[in-house]
Amino acid sequence: MLDVVIRGGQVVTPMGVGEWDVAIQGEKIVAVAAPGTLTDEVGRVIDATGMVVVPGGIEPHAHISAPIMGHGDLKTAPPPEVSRAALFGGTTTLLDFAIQYPGIDIPQAIAERTNEWQGNSYADYAHHLMLLGAIPPEILGSIHEAVEEGFPTIKIFTTNIRPPATTGEPRMVGTGHLHDLMEEIQRLNAMLLVHSEDDDMVQHMYQKLAREERTEWYNMHLVHSAESEDVSFRRVLRVAEWTGAPVYFVHVSASQGLNNILEARADGRPVYGETLHNYCCFGAENYKEENGMKYHTYPSLKSEDDRQALWRGIVNNGLSTMATDEYCTSWETKISGRTVADVTGGHNGAEARMGVTYSEGVSRRGMTLQRYVDVTSANAAKIMGLYPRKGVLAPGSDADIALIDTNFKRKLTMDDFHISDYSIWEGFEADGWPVTTLLRGNVVVDNREFKAVAGSGQFIPRKVNTDVTNRPVA
DSSP: OEEEEEESSEEEETTEEEOOEEEEETTEEEEEEOTTOOOSOEEEEEEOTTEEEEEOEEEOOBOOSOBOTTSTTOBOOOHHHHHHHHHHTTEEEEEEEEEEOTTSOHHHHHHHHHHHHTTTOSSEEEEEEEEOSSOOHHHHHHHHHHHHTTOOEEEEESSOSSOHHHHOSOOBOOHHHHHHHHHHHHHHTOEEEEEOOOHHHHHHHHHHHHHTTOOBGGGHHHHSOHHHHHHHHHHHHHHHHHHTOOEEESSOOSHHHHHHHHHHHHTTOOEEEEEEHHHHHOOGGGGGSTTGGGGOOSSOOOOHHHHHHHHHHHHTSSOOEEEOOBOOOOHHHHTTOOBTTTOOOOOOOTTTHHHHIIIIIIIITOOOHHHHHIIIIIHHHHHHTOTTTSSOOSTTSBOOEEEEEEEEEEEOOGGGOOSSSOOTTTTOEEEEEEEEEEETTEEEEETTEEOOOTTOOOBOOOOOOHHHHHSOOO
16 A cells, blocks of 8 residues: 555656656655556545645755854754744755864764754754864864764865954864865765855955945955955865865855856866855845845855856756755844844745745746756755755655645745744745645645644765765766
8 A cells, every 4th residue: 555646746857757646655755657557555645736746855054053153152043943944845854064163073063963953853854064173183083983974074164254353263274174184085985065265365355344444234245255256166176186075165156166166077076066045046236225134145145147147057057056054043133233244144045945946947047847856956965975865756765755836926925934033035926836745755744734743854874975976976
């Protein structure tokens, strides 16, 4: 007996798109078949007429229950809130960060995340490692244990992001430490995630704008500039070329960054890039609106030309994933910073990611449905070591599925969101939106009604395939 069959929708698989039946038994997909060919008894049939049926979304970049820079002990929204909103938006797996602060080791960083997440998430989840500042030899030497235990992705920063007085722990990893880490990443068949900006340029611009009394938040793109991204990407890629390490650039924001990625991938190198849906939909001019800092996520929004280039990278080629850099705060916290030095980064984006990418990418820009699945799920699954358990509609894969209603066409209101007291997506013109979500065979959102059981999300250990770390396969 089959537990669930999804019928009547346009089903998106690696082999193509068609009106197929998707059969589920327990937590797994057991068949993707021609209509009418499944003869088993079925516990429930889901009518997907007018729907596009895709793998559940994978959010590769989220900061959940994380310290908010410049706000003392205040933290971003916790796992129950973010995972609930994510399921409403068709995203079934979230990846956040186990932060190795100075003074603690990697097992302690992982234990902190386990304590935060275990039994508290509606969605499935995994953790990247995050290393801050200079990397001690004992930390570098212990990375292999974490990789072997299912944590094969490590994030670093090439900048402190903010002026030293407002940063907290130093974040920047110098080029020498970067080289040594890349050698270890390459040896372990792991994946390096890089927040890549030139710190000297960033800090110089903070100081320059302070001298010129031009520190208003709407000058953020002058501090975290396209030039800084270009210079830093080139440096990181050069070290990666020397060491053979794979690189995943987080939150690509400028055409120069995209072009550097395209050049490296054309040479057959394992280089990947993500962008953010707010970078694709808003630009630096939006900063000038009243309370325009609400749009800000580090590094920064860029020009209209950059925005259009990012969409080309997502719709056509060059960028591998659409992420959010989820960093959910209250409205009061979000707009409390008014200068380039103290603006709060991030926003509550995980719920809107799948719908925004479909509405703007597929409906308005002609993105193919298979490419849509690549940038919202499959590529993240491959790059981060979740594939083919996640990120694909195929027999043997987890039955993580989102149904997108192609007839959902209207302007979004705050009633459409399920986290925080504001959204930069209020007023967005939806043209196709997730309405039903399954997580490992369980219907967790049923026609926009929440059904998930608290704490039912599972930790997912990961291992990156060697194809991903040797050539640009996603």
